[in-house]
Amino acid sequence: MERPRVLVTEPIDPAGVAGFQEYAEVKLAFDADRAELLNIVGDYDALVVRVKHKIDREVIDRGARLKVIAMNGIGLNHIDVNYAKEKGIAVLNVPDASNDSVAELTIGLMLNLARRINPAFASVREGQWNKHAFIGHELKGKTLGIIALGKIGSRVAHIAQAIGMDVIAFDPFLTPQAVAALKVELVSLPDLLGRADVVSIHAPLTKDTYHLLGAEELAQMKEGAFLVNAGRGGIVDEEALYAAVASGHLGGFAGDVMETEPPGKNKLFGLPNVVVTPHIGGNTHEAQRRIGLRLAEEIKKIIVPGAR
Template sequence: MTKPKVLISDKMDPNAARIFEERGCEVDVITGKTPEELKEIIGQYDGLAIRSSTKVTKEIIDAATNLKVIGRAGIGVDNVDIPYASSKGIVVMNTPFGNSITTAEHAIALMFALARQLPEANAQTQAGLWPKNGFMGVEVTGKTLGLIGAGNIGSIVADRAHGLRMKVVAYDPFLSPERAVEMGVEKVELDDLLARADFITLHTPLTDQTRNILSRENLAKTKKGVRIVNCARGGLVDEEALKDLLDSGHVAGAALDVFVTEPAKEHALFGTPNFVATPHLGASTNEAQVNVALQVAEQLSDYLVNGGVTNALNVPSLSAEEAPKLKPYMALAEKLGSLVGQLTTGSVPRVSIHTEGHANELNIKPMVAAVLAGFLREQSDTVNMVNAPFLAKERGIEVREVRTEKEGDYHTLLRVSVKTDAGERSVAGTLFSNAEPRLVELFGIKVEAELAGHMMYIVNEDAPGFIGRIGTLLGENGINIGTFNLGRREAGGEAVLLLSVDGEVPAHVLEKARTLPGVKRAMALAF
C-alpha cells in the first residue's frame, strides 16, 4: 500500500515530520517556496501542513490535483481559500487549542501593561529619568472585565481574571446560559458590556458579523476610562476611531497585538500615549509552537491513514475511534443517497436524513455528508463527503436531519427522503450483522437487496409470467443475473424488481425491457 505523502511548506517544530513518519506518512519539508514554485510541486502531495506564510489560493488548489487535506498549525486560516478548497473536496483543519493558553496569557499580560503603564515606565526609567511620580496606574482587582467572545481562549482569560478577583461579563451569541454559569461569567448584550467594562478583551474570529465590532459608534458607548486589548484578529477594532478616542482621553489605554494590515511597519497609533503594540505575539511561546506543530501532524496523519477528522473547518469531525464504527453506516448512507439520486428526476429542493434505533447513538454528521455525496454523484463526478454539503447549498437544496428515538422493525435504520415534484419519496436501509449494508424499503415497498455493482431497477404490475419474461430477455442477451430481489405494495398492485447483474446493461436491453407487458419503468443502476 502506497504511503500518503505530506508537504510541510512553512517552518515548524521538527518533531512534526517525525510524527508524520511514525504514523505511516512520507513527508517532505520544503519551506520558503514562491507561489509559482509551490504550484510546480504541490500536485504530488496528499496533505499540506502550513503556518501563516504559505498562501493556499485558488491557483495553488487547482494545481494540487491529489491534495486531500490542508492543516494549519495555529488558529487563523485567513491564508487558505476555504470555500474553494471545499468545492474541490479538500478538508481544511486548524489547531485551535495548541496556542490557547499562550494567547490568553498574552492578553492578560497586555492588560497589566495598560493598567500600570509598564512600557512607558520602562522606557523612561532606562532613559535615566526615574519618573516615580509620573505613572499612576490602576488595580485590576475588583474591576469589570468584558469578554467579547467566550470560546476556548475567552474562557481561559475569564478563569485567569477570576484569580485576579475581577468580575467578568461576556458577550457571545453562541454562549449558552449553562456554559456562562459554568465559566462563572455574566452573559450580557454588547451594549451592556460596553457601558460596564473597565477592561475589554476580544477573543472572536474575524467574520462579517464581528468585523469592526468595536466600531466608532460602539467605542463611543464604552465607559470613560476603559482599557482595550485585542490579541484576536486585526479588523475587530476601528483603528482610526481608537486613535481619536485615545487622544481625547475617553479610552484610557489600548493594546493591540494584531492589526488590519500586517506587518504594521507604520501606523497612526504608533507613538500615541497609553498605546501598547506587539507584533502578533499571541501564539509566540516555545510551548505553543511545539504544540501546534505536533497537533497538526497528528491530525493530518490520522485523516490520511485512519480517516479520523479533527478540528476540521469544512467537514464534520470524526475521531479515529469513531471512524471504524461509522464506516459501515457511511457506506450504507452513501449507497442510499446514490440510489435515490439515480432514481429521482427533476429538481429536489429538500433532502432529509432520518435515523432510528442504534444509529441515533452515533455521530450523524458524517452520515449526512455521505448521503449527500451519493445523491449528488449523478450531478458531479468530483463530489465527495467534503464538498457535498457545499454543492448541496450551492444548488439550493435544504438538508434536514431527523432522529427517531423509537426502535422499529430493525435494530438500526437509516432513511433518506427527498422532496420532488411528485411528492416525498424515500428509501431505507439497515446493517446486517452490524456491518453489511442492505436496502429494506424502496419508495414505500418492502424489499431486501444488496446495493452493489451493476443493477437493473424495474417497476411493473404484479402479474403472473413477468419474472419469466424478464429472465428470458436477459438470458437471450447473455446477461447473467447475480441476485434477484422482489417487492410489492399488494397482490396485483405495483411491484419493484432489483436485479444485480455481472456487467453493464446495454441500452437496447433496457429499451426492450420497457416494452414488456406491465413494465412502467426500467433503468440501469451502478454502485
C-alpha cells in the same frame, strides 16, 4: 510503495516535523514565495501552512494530489475552505492547542496597559529613574468585559477572576445557563461597553464581526477604559480606535492582531499608551509542540492508508 509527501511552508515545532517523518517524506519550504509554492505544491499529499501564503483557488488547483491542507494554528481566514472541500481536500486546524497561551498573553497585555510597563521601561532605557511618572492601576476590583466567551474567552475569565476582577461577557450564542459555572454575567454589547473597565475581544472575524467596534461603539466605552484585542484584526475599526485613544477617551489599547498583517507603519504605534505584539498569542514552546504533534497525528489519518 511510495511514501506520502508533506510540504511545510512555515516553521513548525521540531516535534511536528519528527512526527511527519515517521510516515512521510517532508519538505521544509520556509523561504518559498508564492511562485515557488505554486510550482511545487502539486507534488505533495499534505500542505501545512500558517499565515504567510493565501491558499486560494489557484494554489488549490495546483495541488493535484493534495488530500489535506493543515493550518499550524487556529485561523482559517486565508484558506478557501469551501473550495478545498469541493475538490475533496480536507482542511484541518488545531483550535484548542494554544488556548492557554493566548489567554495568558491577553492577561499580560492588560497588565502592561494597567501598569504602563512599556513606557516605564522606555524611560529607564533612556537613563531615567522617575518612579512617580508611572502611576498605574490595579486590575483587582475592576470589571472585565469579554466579547466572545469561547474556550479562550472562558480561560481569560478564569484568570481574571483569580486576580480579583468582576467579569461580564457578550456572546449572542450562549445562554446564561450555559455559563453559570463560570460565574460570568451575560450582557448586551452596549451594556458591556458602558460598564467594563477593560474590554477584551476573543471573537472570530466574520461578516458580522467586521468593525464590530467602530466610532459609535468606542464612544460608548467608559472614559479611560482599556481595550485589548487578541481575537482577530478587523473587528476594531483602527481609524476610530486611533481617534478614541489619541483624544484620551480610551486609556489605551493593546493588541496581538491588526487588520492588515504585517501592518507596516501605523499611526497607532506612535501613541504612548498603545502596545502591539506581532500575532504571538499561540507562540509558546508548549503550544507549538502540542500543535505539531496533533497535526502529525491528524494528517497521518488522512494520507496513510489504514492509519485510522
